[in-house]
Amino acid sequence: MRVLVAMSGGVDSSVAAARMVDAGHEVVGVHLALSRSHSVTGGRSKGCCTLDDARDARRVADMLGIAYYVWDLSERFTAEVIDDFIDEYQQGRTPNPCLRCNERIKFSAVLDRALALDFDVVATGHYARLVAGPQGTELHRAVDPTKDQSYVLGVLSADQLAHAAFPLGGDLKDEVRAEAEQRGLLTARKPDSHDICFIPDGDTAAYLHRRLGSLPGDVVDAESGDVVARHDGTFAFTIGQRRGLNLRMPAEDGAPRYVVDVDVESRTVTVGPPALLDVDSIEGIRPIWSGPALGAVPVPVEAQVRAHGEPVPGTARVVDERLVVDLTEPVRGLAAGQAVVIYQGTRVLGSATVDRTHRVVTA
């Protein structure tokens, strides 16, 4: 096979590339430059687009003896991931840019180009498994539950998955690190990246404030209707948030309050007790199917609404091109814009972007 490996300069994609070479494939490494504002002096390696990372990726490619190129995706990344991220927050939703990047950049822009260049697959260092099933390639959870990234790959269609390879899905992270060490790869001891790569300090609210400026409004108590604080922009708030609310007066019962609603039009952030956050019915738009599409008949599934969240049992069906998931127990603090990924056991069935949530069964 002709394999294009997306090499971030981290330990995982380094080992993924090495394994593809060992398997006898014709391998080319590509580093995706997602930002052009490289800091030469900003030494710390966080995220996936620093100068050090580009150099590390090149050195690993050298060691493996494979061709290596840098593809400039900065404009595309800005247009499809960063601008979308800001736009979503402006509309009171909570997007996950890593999912968006997998969907629109790694397995769209890069995959399309790779296929046009006669590559068979794009391989990455994601932790997930692809399994050949009776109806085609199936996406499954990784063996390492602490590293499983099937959630952020739930946005890939069956066609995209057919041209993907995730060589690390069957291993524990520790094993991958040990293998990198054994192979003498210079990335073996690099720390994992956690933050959003274009917000390296992890302070999303400050980033949005810099980008969007000040859009002040009221923080209102859901139960009393009182204005309990002022805020500087609804974009700094997400459903389920507890910290950073700066409420002037405590709730009457002294219980902690959470953001339960964000209204962009009136710039109102509503806070209330955690019970108001519990939802057990989710409507998602733009469903994407990892395998066969679901229909109007409910099927038993488990739903996951966060990258490292617990799956919750329920049923899923499609109504008017919307994915409707009814849960047997509530999930807390689910915001519009988040992705709901549905599973059967370890297998990913598909995903959708959360649009509306309801509480059907009252506690």
Added chain:
Amino acid sequence: MLPAARAAWLQQSERVGNPSSLHASGRTARRVVEESRESIAASLRTRPSAVVFTAGGTEADNLAVKGLFWARRSVTGATRIIASSIEHHAVLDPLEWLSAEQGAQIRWAGVDELGRVSLAEVAAGLGDGTDVALCTVMWANNEVGTVQPVAELARLCREAGVPFHTDAVQALGQLPMDLGDLGADAVTISSHKIGGPFGVGALIVDPRARLTPVLHGGGQEREIRSGTLDAPGIAAFAVAVDYAVTTQRARAIRLEALRDELIAGIRAAVPDAVINGDTEPGASHRLPGNVHASFPGCEGDLLLMLLDAAGVDCSTGSACTAGIPEPSHVLLAMGVDQALSRASLRFSMGESTTRADVDAVLTALPGAVARARRAGSLAPQAS
């Protein structure tokens, strides 16, 4: 490296001795350096004392630009610099640094659509020479191969009493070169471009020119460039310069034929390809071994990857430190738009290039262009 240059390097590398030392082995090394200096001066028709050895072209360019600027400013207070907008980064970046950190005011002289600097703009910038610290224009452009009117530029500068520097790294061995006739104040040459070792170069400095050193230390090279001399590298450099100059005419004739064949072949294979630079025949127009073309609808880095896989080495111009291709400042200065600038490739031909190599490019090119067009751009598409 040229076999004769390598032999000279190996021979000298077996000897101990620092050319600055006074003992016997030092004297032997010194003799090798001085004979090399005389040989290079003879090849370029200048005086041996004009040859200041450096650790390569970039250092020589830095020494010329900063050294001439500082020396002139300290005497006359001049702070203006005239430069072409298509200089190599080894000149461009020191100029920008002088502008940002040292109070220099740069006047960038534009180029025409063939990449040739405007003499009128240089003349206007020079004026009567008042307050101008130096003028620097490369001999021939490294990207699109356009030969610059250096004789006229040197004359204009002489008339205005302004020091003139030219970066001749690309021109050496490709174009006829008579530095005595040219009358520039400083000329940069480099060893590895002509089959000599990496890390050796020289600035040919007119004995009347005043230069403030960039490197201070042991006072070697007339106190213009301190640092222990690399005797083996210098010996090999001299062999390479001699070879480059004595064989220049034959090389130019051979490469011009290959170049014109490649240009005609590109035009036939990809009818909408644009050949950049000056395609007129003759040594005052284009470097003999340079072909530079834009392929509309292709990303240059993608074409490079496809041709690389087909065994063809070419380049897209400069890349940033992370390896992202940058749109060429040379093409932009020539009025080429961003998209076409990104769709460009340079094919450099030299000593080892054969007709079979040209055929290999022309065989691989149509398929690579078609595939690159299908693969499209990674920039967002207008929708």
